[in-house]
Amino acid sequence: MAEKKGFMKGIHLSLSSAILAIIIVFLLAFSIMKRKRGNEQMVRISRAIQVGAQTFLKREYYYVSFIVIIIVILFSLSGILSDIGLDWRTALSFFIGVIFSALAGYVAMWIGTRANTRTTCAAMSGLKPALTVSFSAGAVTGLSIVGIGLLGFVIVYTIFKGEPLIINGYAMGASLLALFARAGGGIFTKAADMGADLVGKVEAGIPEDDPRNAAVIADNVGDNVGDIAGLGADLLESYVESIIASVAIAISFTFIGSRLVELPLYIVSLGIICSIIGILAIRILPVKNPQSSLNAGIYVSTILMVIGSFFVVRHLNISFNVGDKFYGGLGPFWAIISGLFTGLIIGFVSEFFSSDRFPIIKKLAESAKSGPAIVVVNGLSIGMQSTAVPVIAISLTTLISFYFAGMFGVALAALGMLSILGIALSVDSYGPVVDNAGGIAQMAKLGPDVRNITDKLDAVGNTTAAVGKGFAIGSAALATLGLFAAYIATISGIRGEFILNLENPKLIAGLLIGGMVPFLFSSLLARAVGKIAFRIVREVRRQFKEIKGLLEGKAEADTERCINIATRGAIKYMMFPGILAIIIPIIIGLTLGPVTLAGFLMGALITGLMLGIYTANTGAALDNAKKYIEDGHFGGKNSPAHKAAVVGDTVGDPLKDTVGPSINILIKLMSVISLVLAPVFAKIG
Secondary structure: OHHHHHHHHHHHHHHHHHHHHHHHHHHHHHHHHOOOOOOHHHHHHHHHHHHHHHHHHHHHHHHHHHHHHHHHHHHHHOHHHHOOOOOHHHHHHHHHHHHHHHHHHHHHHHHHHHHHHHHHHHHOOOHHHHHHHHHHHHHHHHHHHHHHHHHHHHHHHHHOOOOHHHHHHHHHHHHHHHHHHHHHHHHHHHHHHHHHHHHHHHHHOOOOOOOOOOOHHHHHHHHHHHHHHHHHHHHHHHHHHHHHHHHHHHHHHOOOOOHHHHHHHHHHHHHHHHHHHHHHHHHHOOOOOHHHHHHHHHHHHHHHHHHHHHHHHHHHOOEEEEOOEEEEOOHHHHHHHHHHHHHHHHHHHHHHOOOOOOHHHHHHHHHHHHOHHHHHHHHHHHHHHOOHHHHHHHHHHHHHHHHHHHHHHHHHHHHHHHOOHHHHHHHHHHHHHHHHHHHHHHHOOOOHHHHHHHHHHHHHHHHHHHHHHHHHHHHHHHHHHHHHHHHHHHHHHHHOOOOOOOOOHHHHHHHHHHHHHHHHHHHHHHHHHHHHHHHHHHHHHHHHHHOOOOOOOOOOOOHHHHHHHHHHHHHHHHHHHHHHHHHHHHHHHHHOHHHHHHHHHHHHHHHHHHHHHHHHHHHHHHHHHHHHHHOOHHHOOOOHHHHHHHHHHHHHHHHHHHHHHHHHHHHHHHHHHHHHOHHHHHHOO
């Protein structure tokens, strides 16, 4: 009875912290909306971005809804699945996951598209006001993701009384929506970006975000649907899955309502509170260097999280056995801390390989003087090199967390890494807002002092975006390990002893097939970007040629045509890779069985982790090398080095914003589908 009361405290604390996060979201949104929007032209440009982003998101959700409905019907009506606990309850849990993930992405996009012009207007008053508005918008994204994600989990957990097979459906729903949001948004944003850069900068020699370029509005729309709505859905999925994996493993070791199950609920609640304090610190502290201010908030949250986790673990005083192995004491605390600090390490590595504060980007920019081929090859080599430290850090974290708390410790490490997601995502999501703000300043022809402030904030935003992508990929790896452990535990609970032996050819076949899938998936996304970018390039060229006076600034570009091309293309080409990610693990589980599927998941995790880090950091390095040249180095804008770097940036764009971010969702979605359907595979496969 005492255990049950303690567990209810954990549920109540989680509910309270989720509601607190949502309340602060409303307060921040209200403070942003009170800000001035600027002149009529700034408002008109911002409105065009809003309409484009909203139209894309509505169409995307519309087409994804068909897949959602099919899955809900299959879960609800299948008599075979209901015999093993997968029925209308799983369908409802899955549907709630989709709705809450879509809601979080929409809220993030809604505020981002309204904060852009307000940031531009605030930049007229100085650096501090502009940072305050843009970071507040990022904080809305960060806190809405953790608040809405945790609220949905508490609702599902309370309704279905913690039944693991049911609550896994919530993770599957969030994961499915995230894949389409990230892939579709990534295709849209990079196709528009490439089209705008190749014709505008390289061919026409006009500045970035020049209103004469028909693709610039589509490019700014893409920042919101890809890097705000898409990223938000991505990390909500990781966040939810890390909670569910740790809870599911804890239940397999003890029982629903135990202190072991209670621990993850306390940790996520503590993380939200620490994130809120870090966000307030950034808003209060004086701003000399934007990067230092943002880092200070993360450090504050991290320190508070370390202290708070220690007292939570000591207070709960949990212990448990797995076979002959006993775990207890401060073991769970060390597992949580290992994940938390691994997240910081991955973030620092991403910053090192993407920020011009370090020599590696300066050398990459200098190599652009030798032409586009050299800068692209060097950028690819930087991306490959950047995989070493994160992979070693994740490996050590796995060993450390397993030593202190078994597979439950690995799940706790993922939870620890994502515990301060509220502030980590806030810092990352402010970047697209200031990018849009700079575009509005350029298109509205504001003074160079305004553009200098937005450019300064945007340069920091590029680094925080790289850190955010590294953070997302690292957390995906640990979350996937937790889901994998829950999958093994589920199969073992049905079949008895479940041994994975490398001498088993089925396991080897699964490893090989799984290792191939991230490459196949990536090729489909990259090809989609190339196809749509070509259509946008052709359209922008046509407008420069056929619209008289456009290049001279005497006529307006038809921006809606480029938005429509990017929207139709992204939705068309996102469907096949997404469906592939759903059906491949199902086919393998039903035909080759759970052993092959286990190998498949491990193979996908190993290659997906490397490929995700490599592509994300390659693109970030090439992007920031270009920006370093644009700051006046090695000839500055329109120099041969700059034109070479622009080509390098267009090569890196689909890598960092389409392929890399989507891979981590791919491996998580396939893992959570395997977990939800594990009872089916154990009995039928």
